[in-house]
Amino acid sequence: MSSTRQEARDNKRQPYLEVLEILGEMATLLDINITQRQLAYCVSLIENGVEPQALANVINGLRARYPEEEEVPKEHGKDESTK
């Protein structure tokens, strides 16, 4: 039963992970310099109604405040998932 549920959960999560992966590649192409986790948080915030412009301002403000943090290497693969 639990394996079926696990499979169902995995099946449900698989397209979401694929979308995240694609978004991650797009972020790399556009030189957005965002990790998978941060990307997942952003997507969640947007899905909760946060305006993308406001969110972009917040992120830019945080990056301006914490510039060294931008050198954090990007996370590879699909090992990150949203909570």
Place this chain on the structure above:
Amino acid sequence: MAQTSTINALLGNLITSISGQHSKSPAREQKTIRDSALRTVKAQQYVRTNQFEVESSIDGLIEKFSILNRDDLSSALKARIEELAEASRSKWTPEILSLFLNLSDRPVEKTEVDALKLIRPPTPPEPPLTWEEIEADDPLTGDIWDEVSYSAGSSDEDIVVRRKPNSRRKGSSITQPGKQETQDDLVSPSLLVSPDPDILREIEQSQFWKSSPVLHTTSLSQSDSAFTHRVSELQTIREVLLMLRGLPTSLFGIDEEHSVIFYSADISLENITNSSLDDVLQRFANIGSDLYRLRAWVRKSKSTPLLQAFHASVASRLRSFDKELSNIERDVVAPSIPTTVSVMRIHDTIRNRSRPLLRLGGLVDRVPTHESGFSCLELLYDEICVLQASGDQESYELIARVFFECLKIYLRPVRKWIESGEVGDQDESFFVAVAAGDCAPSALWKDRFKLRMTANGELYAPKFLEPAGRKILNAGKSIVFLRQLSLQHKLPPTLIEPSLDFNDLPGNDSLLSLAPFAELFGSALDNWVKSKYGPASSILCQQLFSHCNLGGYLDALEHVCCSKDGILFQTFADELFQRMDDRQKVWNDRFLLTELARSVFGTLRGIDESRISVRTLQAKGAEQSVKALSGVAIDLNLPWPVLNIVQRTSLPTYQRILRLLLQIYRAKYLLRRDSIILRSSGSTDENTRSSNYFRQRLVWFVDIMFSYVLETVVQPTTSEMRTKLCEADDVDVMVEVHDSFISKLQTQCLFARNLAPIHDTIVSLLDLSVSFTDNQSRRLQRQTNKSRFASVDIRRPRRNHTRRKSQRQEDDISSEDNDEEDENGEGDDDYDADNETSSSRNESYDERLARIQEQFGQLLSFAVAGLKGVSRVGEEVAWEMLAERLEWGVSRAD
């Protein structure tokens, strides 16, 4: 509320993720930041994201990447957009893309597409499909996979040949060649040719250079022992012949840098000592080196036609020598008669055969590489003379033939010039050039063409052509002249020209074989030039007289300027003097004088009167003086062909002769008139006798000058000039004859600048005639005043001018009688302003006469002394004659 808490939580996590290490900052600060972010998120009111706008922004971004030459980025982004569209149909996709667009930071400069591989490594390509997999999946069973036989027989008789399943599959191992079917082995053994091992062994043995040298000692000298290759004489000869052809050999090496061939010292011949062999090989090497340099020179291309001809001749001689080498080789390899193969004999043969070619090679070294002239011709010419003198007949003949072949090319522009009068503007090698292409036709002969000269003043032509250079130039100029006259049809048809070839040299027969080549060639060249030059020049000279009426114009000049017909000349002169004496203001009007000249001289046969015109200049001096006649000049408009002979520079001399003759005629005229007046007056007093005496002296002087100018100078000189002109065979000669004629006239008539004092003295003597006649007329006038009516009859209409003159004098005298009659009882002299000496104003007749006589004596003595002096220096016989004749007058006066 739940949404807000969710947002708070997510925002907190995002802040924590972005802040990273700074998460260890105080919680208060973190809370402040979180609250600030939250306020930012909630406080700002934005318009909902327009998905179409986002889509167009993305498309624009993709296009921008393409335009900025980031096609990789553009295609990658486009692919991801498409993947996203397929993978997610979320309604939040435009917002996410809008977030990306807001966060994007100069992707064109910073993004590397290869970084995507770090995110998602590329999947390896699928392995290719193999037959094993296909067979494992679907085995090939059944009759359908059997081999079909295509033989002509019936199907019942068909023997089905079952092939092995593995024989046609991919990936199977390759079968061995020996195991192929027998039907593949179709090459018949009869078609295969097996090499003969004996021939191969023989060829390998002949390649002696591949074998290791062995120690050879000869019985003749132990010191000759050395590690050498033993070769045969035949091999040596073959190597020598190949070397002489310029081919690389094993026995001889080539130093291309210095163009030297050296022999290999590590060979030996049987029964020949090494030193002898070395000597022979060295000689061969020397010959080969010279030939090698010659061949290297032949390989280079040449630029000028003459050098190209020389190059072709040398190459031809080299080919002949190669043929001779081939003949030698044939005689050695396949002799028709038994022959001993000997290196020494071959050496002697080659030395004799190559000697002329080596002499040629020595010449080639001296020819400048980049020259546009003719130095190779001169070198060949000198070499021929040396070879002929030294008796080397073979070399002489070879180099002479080369010389004539090159000469043929060099003479091409010469032939073209002589035959058609054309010269190329750009041809720098030809010694005739256009000097002034646009000169006037009257200067065609003298100025249009010129001979090119070197800086040393020598003709720019080979030295053997220098004697004929002027003739060649004149031949072409004659053609051009005839063409200008449209008389080129008068030229005779092209005759067979004497050939300039070695075989046609007159010295080839035994009689003239001792004659030097310079003489033989000079005569041949002279004949060649004459064949071209003679007809054109003689025809031109004839046409100048017949077509251009040169004789007629010379006659006209003699009549007009040199008084050839005294009656005509005197007619003109008398009319002119009458106008002068009438004191007409327009006596020197050129139109009237032109009409006068045309009416007088136009009656001559052969003279077009429209060509006669008179120029007048305002001359200095008294109007009644002979010097006033220097302002009168009769011009004869000569046509341009005649002007090429009678050049414009000579026309002033004709004018000066005319002037001098007019002055003499004037003096004669005045004295004659005075004589008539005196005779008619019948006076016999002392003054009359003395004046008669002086008049006689003047007449004598004038007659001597008249006779001298016409009979001593002009007539014989003109006659000589006409004779020489008719005999001239060249326009150059004609011009020279006429120039010398003019020069002689100038000299003998005392026109030269250094003789100007004597000339002026003679003119002054002539002018004394004017003074004398003037004095006489004044005296007569005074006598007339005393017996006026008696003297009227004497003044005939012909002397109206004298009457008018005396009338005016009388008026003047009467008007000034009050002033001067008291002083000396003489009337004012009307001629004071015109006379030389203004002091005669108050002179009496006797005083004036005495003064004139004194002047005459002085001037005559001066003239005689001057003439004697210059005749001693200049050795001019005419001056001496004139001086002696004039001296009579001086001695009589004494």
